[in-house]
Amino acid sequence: MSKLGLYLHVPFCRQKCFYCDFSSYAGAEHLFVAYTAALCQQIAEQGGLLCNPTVDTVYIGGGTPSLLPVHLMEQIMSALYNNFSINNDAEISMEANPGTVTRAQLTTLKASGINRLSFGVQSFNDDLLARLGRIHRTPDTMTALEYADAAGFNNISIDLMYGLPGQTAAGFARELEQAVALHTSHLSVYGLKLEQGTPFAAAYDQGRLELPDEMSEEAMYDLMVDVLPGKGLLRYEISNFARPGMECRHNLKYWYYQPYLGLGAAAHSFLKGERQSAVAEIEAYIRAIKSGCSPVAMREILTKEQAIGEYIFLALRTTPGMILADFAQRFDIDFFSQFACVFNKLRQQNLLEADSKRIWLTGRGMKFGNIVFASFLTD
Ligand code: SF4
Structure with missing residues (x-):
């Protein structure tokens, strides 16, 4: 049987980006401690229920997991090691955002077992970053990557976006070059999608947001496909590129239909042909775990x-x-x-x-x- 993948959701962000409909909340720092306690409790319960299964990938996503104080992330990592059989060579990824990391924090996280970082860079153009509502600018990206390097991380991914308001194909070509020059092991590149309920979707509906036309967006897509493999970043999924052997093993589990267990608010699981997701609201999740109730909000057995x-x-x-x-x-x-x-x-x-x-x-x-x-x- 395939070994299990674990997904842990950390639903905190410093502020909401204008395009984001992920399950994440700004201004909820007062819940850091209670959320970590609930998550550790769920880790212990599920590890016990599943009889301490062998795990070969862990993905800590969000939100912005790097916002969580480092001692709380250490508690989460200890709970994982105490309740699951984590393979010695397990891939343990954490998402991080530039502007939310320090050198000391990344050094501690590396020592706690995290061995892969995925940075939400999105763009190297500060005007675009401001338009997206991102909290960071390019110097923060460079500093974060320096810290990660100094902390000993040699498996680093960055996310980039195209099809952004005001972005041109020529500008995106320069951003791709900047990304490649960083020599990270992995690159994820996504086209902007307007998600209902976001400030971007509202602005677009009201005619206040202009996006690149279809031809420009296609030109950006073509650049991504043409440029990256020539620079050693081979495409292994529609939006993902990696140096040979550095593909994200956790995400490959999703695409190859292997089992994974999601823990935390809004986390999805796929086990024995059943899909589940947990309640998204942070306090509802904490209440459910504390009172011994299931946090599962949706359960679907696939035909x-x-x-x-x-x-x-x-x-x-x-x-x-x-x-x-x-x-x-x-x-x-x-x-x-x-x-x-x-x-x-x-x-x-x-x-x-x-x-x-x-x-x-x-x-x-x-x-x-x-x-x-x-x-x-x-x-
Ligand atoms: S940092 Fe990521 S999860 Fe948080 S609001 Fe921005 S896009 Fe969403």
């Missing part, structure tokens, strides 16, 4: 049809694509006996390709993945 659709959709996000033998073994059906018609149509559109072992998205398919995914997902 075989749903599971097949999800499996295909997730595996196709990766560059190698979906291994046909793995699919047949998991679902006890031959892919082509069920999907020949859909596959042929997508292949004619130069979106999908196959050989005797696997199917994968073409370069065009990666760009227009949503067309492919919609063909396989049931609803």
Whole structure:
């Protein structure tokens, strides 16, 4: 059986970025201690319930986990080691934002077992950062990376965004060069999406936010795809690039349909074909854990049809694509006996390709993945 991945959610941010609909809250620092206590309690309970399972990846995401005082993060790490069998070579990632880290903090976190950092850089253009509502500027990014280096981290990822208001393809090309020059092991690059309920979506609806047109956005996407592999950052998923061997093992679990347990407010789990998510509101989560109630707010057992659709959709996000033998073994059906018609149509559109072992998205398919995914997902 696959080893377990753990996701821990830290739902605190210094301020909300204008585009963000993640489950994170600003101005909730007074809940740091109570939240950490609840999270440690849930870690202990779940570790016990699952009989101390072996874990080979941990991802501490948010929010901004680096906002949590370091002694509280140490408590969380101790709880993990006390209640789960963490492999010696486990990948233990933590998200961090420039402007929220110190050298001493990162040194302590490295000693606590965290061995991979993912920095929310998003842009190297300070005007764009201000427009996004980010708390940091480029000098903060450079300082954070220096601190991470001094603390001994050699597995560092940065996030970048394109399609930002006021961004041009030429400007994004310069940002890609800046990102590459940092020699990090991993780069995630996402196009801006307008999410309902965010200040950006409201501003756009009111005509106060101008975004790059479709052609410019496509040019930025093409730059990302063309530039990064030539610089040693190979694409292994639609939005993710890594130096060989430095792919994010935790995220690969999501795409290869392996089990993971989410802990904390709003955290999602996928165990034994069941998806769950916890209540998002921080105080509701703390109350549930303290009173011995389940924090689970949503539970869904996937039908075989749903599971097949999800499996295909997730595996196709990766560059190698979906291994046909793995699919047949998991679902006890031959892919082509069920999907020949859909596959042929997508292949004619130069979106999908196959050989005797696997199917994968073409370069065009990666760009227009949503067309492919919609063909396989049931609803
Ligand atoms: S730092 Fe990240 S999680 Fe926090 S508000 Fe900004 S985008 Fe959202």
